[in-house]
Amino acid sequence: MNYMLQIYSGDGVSSWESLSEEEQNAVMAEYGAIFQTPGVTGGAQLQDATTATTVRVQDGRTLTTDGPFPETKEALGGYYLLEADDLDTAIELAARIPAARMGGAIEVRPLVER
Amino acid sequence: MLAALVGFLGDFDLAEEAAQEAFAIAAERWPREGAPANPGAWLVATARNRAVDHIRRRRTLAVKTKLLEVAEAVEDEIPQDTFRDERLELIFTCCHPALSLDAQVALTLRALGGLQTSEIARAFLVPEPTMAQRLVRAKRKIRRAGIPFRIPPAHLLPDRLTAVLAVVYLIFNEGCDGRRELLGAQAIRLGVSLAELMPDEPEVFGLLALMLLHDSRRAARLRDGELVLLADQDRSLWDRAQIRAGNEALERALALRGEGPYVLQAAIASLHAQDSSDWPQIASLYAELLRMTGSPVVALNGAVARAEAEGPEAGLAAIERLELEDYHYLHATRADFLRRLGRSDEARIAYARALELVRSEPERRFLQRRLAAL
Numbered sequence: 001m002n003y004m005l006q007i008y009s010g011d012g013v014s015s016w017e018s019l020s021e022e023e024q025n026a027v028m029a030e031y032g033a034i035f036q037t038p039g040v041t042g043g044a045q046l047q048d049a050t051t052a053t054t055v056r057v058q059d060g061r062t063l064t065t066d067g068p069f070p071e072t073k074e075a076l077g078g079y080y081l082l083e084a085d086d087l088d089t090a091i092e093l094a095a096r097i098p099a100a101r102m103g104g105a106i107e108v109r110p111l112v113e114r
Numbered sequence: 115m116l117a118a119l120v121g122f123l124g125d126f127d128l129a130e131e132a133a134q135e136a137f138a139i140a141a142e143r144w145p146r147e148g149a150p151a152n153p154g155a156w157l158v159a160t161a162r163n164r165a166v167d168h169i170r171r172r173r174t175l176a177v178k179t180k181l182l183e184v185a186e187a188v189e190d191e192i193p194q195d196t197f198r199d200e201r202l203e204l205i206f207t208c209c210h211p212a213l214s215l216d217a218q219v220a221l222t223l224r225a226l227g228g229l230q231t232s233e234i235a236r237a238f239l240v241p242e243p244t245m246a247q248r249l250v251r252a253k254r255k256i257r258r259a260g261i262p263f264r265i266p267p268a269h270l271l272p273d274r275l276t277a278v279l280a281v282v283y284l285i286f287n288e289g290c291d292g293r294r295e296l297l298g299a300q301a302i303r304l305g306v307s308l309a310e311l312m313p314d315e316p317e318v319f320g321l322l323a324l325m326l327l328h329d330s331r332r333a334a335r336l337r338d339g340e341l342v343l344l345a346d347q348d349r350s351l352w353d354r355a356q357i358r359a360g361n362e363a364l365e366r367a368l369a370l371r372g373e374g375p376y377v378l379q380a381a382i383a384s385l386h387a388q389d390s391s392d393w394p395q396i397a398s399l400y401a402e403l404l405r406m407t408g409s410p411v412v413a414l415n416g417a418v419a420r421a422e423a424e425g426p427e428a429g430l431a432a433i434e435r436l437e438l439e440d441y442h443y444l445h446a447t448r449a450d451f452l453r454r455l456g457r458s459d460e461a462r463i464a465y466a467r468a469l470e471l472v473r474s475e476p477e478r479r480f481l482q483r484r485l486a487a488l
Contacts, residue, residue, distance in 0.1 A: 001260040086262035087212055088270065110259050 002041075002083050002111040003090040007097055009077040010104040027098045034080065034096055039089070042081035049075035074104070081111075116225055117204040118158050119165065120263060126225065126253040128165050136161035201226060202311040203263050205304075209278040210261045217252035218281050224249060226307070227300045237288065237297050275312075279321050279376065282308070286325050298329055309363065316372025319363045323380035326360030327387050329353075341476040344386060357387045378403045393423035410436045414444055426451040442471035446481060458488050 009016075019027065035043055052068040068075055077099065084090050087108070094106040119129035136157045140149075150156040208221040220238075223229045229237075235245035255261065266274040282304045289298025305322035312318050334351035335342060342348075364384050367377045382399050385392050400416030403409075413436055421429025430451040438444040449464035465485040472478045 003260075084260075086260045087210075088262055088266070090260075091212070108259075 001086065001090075002081065002113065003087075004109050004111060005080045005082060005090065005094050005097065006076055006107040006109065007078045007080075007099045008074040008105045008107065009099050010074055010102070015102050027102075030096070030098050034093065037093065039083050040080055040093075041083050043079055045078040046076060048077070077104070115154065115158055115161070116228075117199070117201040119161055120200070120204055120207075120225070125257060129161075132161040132165035133157075135164045199311070200263075201307060202265055205278055205308070206265055206274055207256060207261060207263050209274070209281045210256075211274070211277050212259065212261055213252050213255060215281070215284070217248055217255075218277070219284060220245060220248050221252050222281050222304070223285065223297075223300060226304060229296075229300065233296065275315060275317065278308070279317060283321060283325075283376075286328075295332075298325075298332070301325055302329060309366075314370060316367040316370035317374045317376045319367035319370065320372050320374060320376030320378075320380045323360045323363035323367060324376055324383050326356050326363060327380060327383035330356040330360060330387060336476060339476060341480040344391070349389070352387070360384065360387070375403060375406055378406070391422070393419055397423045410438050411441070411443075414438060414441075414447060418447060421451055421454075426454040430455070440471060442468045442473075442477075445471065446477075449481075449484070453484070453488060462488055 016024070031045070034040065049068040052066075054065045054067060054069040056063045056065075080093070080097075082090055082093055084093070087110075090108050094100060094108050097106050100106050116129055116133055119133055120126055139160055140153070140157060144150075144153075204225055205222060208225055209218045213221070220234050223234050223237075224231065231246050231249060232242050235242040238245070265271075282301050285297050285304070286301030289295060289301055302322075302325050305318075305325050308315075308318045309322050330353040331344075331347065331351075333353065334347035334349070337348075360380070361384055364377070364380045367380065378399055382396055382403075385396050385399075397416060397419035400412060400419050404412045404416055414433060417429045417432035420432050430448070433444065433448060433451075436444060445464045445468035449461045449468060452458075452461035452464060462485065465481055465488075469478065469481050469485070472481060
């Protein structure tokens with residue numbers, strides 16, 4: 001099975017900035033360690049949601065708007081791709097992601113297998 | 115049987131379909147040719163063969179030879195005489211925390227209780243299509259999200275067992291409604307199975323004991339449709355055999371050094387099943403349970419026991435500041451303490467508040483009788 005672990009940061013920016021530099025480094029190291037975990041096949045951290053551009057096409061015209069889709073407080077901050085035997089393995093990895101204990105949440109979604 | 119099939123096939127729908135076909139073949143063949151020596155194994159083997167046929171047909175349509183080989187390899191693994199009991203794997207799958215609680219309950223009743231979708235729908239007072247949809251969605255999630263079919267590894271087991279027990283207890287409590295005894299009996303059957311399958315888990319025996327002891331008083335709880343309090347119940351209506359079975363399960367739980375919330379509640383239920391309730395002991399067990407759970411409902415029950423042991427004054431003090439404003443039992447209990455203290459005006463107000471909140475008809479009539487007698 002392949003899963004995408006989507007990392008939602010909640011009010012992440014403020015709680016992130018309240019950390020000391022040392023604590024921030026420790027959290028970044030955790031993200032790095034998860035990336036090195038066997039079964040993790042990819043992943044990325046996204047720039048924050050204020051940098052997002054949303055694109056739609058109506059009647060053949062490309063419409064762009066500033067900001068993320070949808071407009072929610074909880075923004076997608078990054079993701080991992082994981083190959084695992086089952087959902088339990090994916091849940092265990094998700095629970096190790098720092099955002100999960102820092103007011104955010106991880107959404108675990110299976111990929112469609114082709 | 116379904117457990118063995120789901121374990122083998124990894125697919126609820128296919129397993130159910132195959133099981134139905136096997137029963138149909140048996141119904142046609144057994145009266146004519148006589149039943150086989152081991153009917154259970156025959157049914158599982160027949161259902162498995164049918165399911166493999168289905169898989170093969172499906173795959174022939176889809177991809178062709180490569181997958182056909184897989185199906186054949188699978189068939190070779192079918193043992194001919196005995197099948198491993200996989201009910202435990204099945205219940206842990208049904209009660210997986212990635213499923214909604216509603217779905218866990220419905221799946222457990224469907225897959226382990228063998229209830230029809232229509233029966234589950236009736237028991238939970240939802241339209242049958244709603245329940246069918248709930249089951250379809252849950253089975254789809256199990257398949258697509260990769261919820262494993264297995265007994266959880268040791269580091270996950272305590273949490274997962276708690277989830278399983280919560281589902282069984284929820285089914286039992288739904289059954290306490292009186293009109294839905296089917297669910298109570300189902301929950302006890304599930305509890306008995308769990309105790310067989312996990313003979314070393316004290317909380318499993320604690321829950322079983324709790325359900326058996328509570329259910330043993332069922333016949334005495336209503337008289338002509340009216341609620342009868344424990345103290346006024348006709349004890350000859352209590353099911354003595356079931357009380358014995360409940361006490362045996364409790365002893366097993368205690369022998370396993372059980373001291374979890376179900377074991378404590380079973381111990382309380384066991385004291386209630388004696389000829390005269392030992393209120394000081396019951397009150398101290400509730401105090402322990404409250405320390406463990408922090409539940410205001412437990413605090414309320416504990417206050418009732420204290421009122422019996424030490425008088426209504428102590429009970430009243432114990433329910434001050436409980437955050438259960440919308441819970442009719444809080445007001446009914448408070449009203450009862452005030453009534454016994456002769457504070458009739460305050461008792462009337464509390465009964466009125468309880469009557470605004472109560473939903474069960476026998477309880478409403480009981481409260482009305484108490485109010486009228488003031």
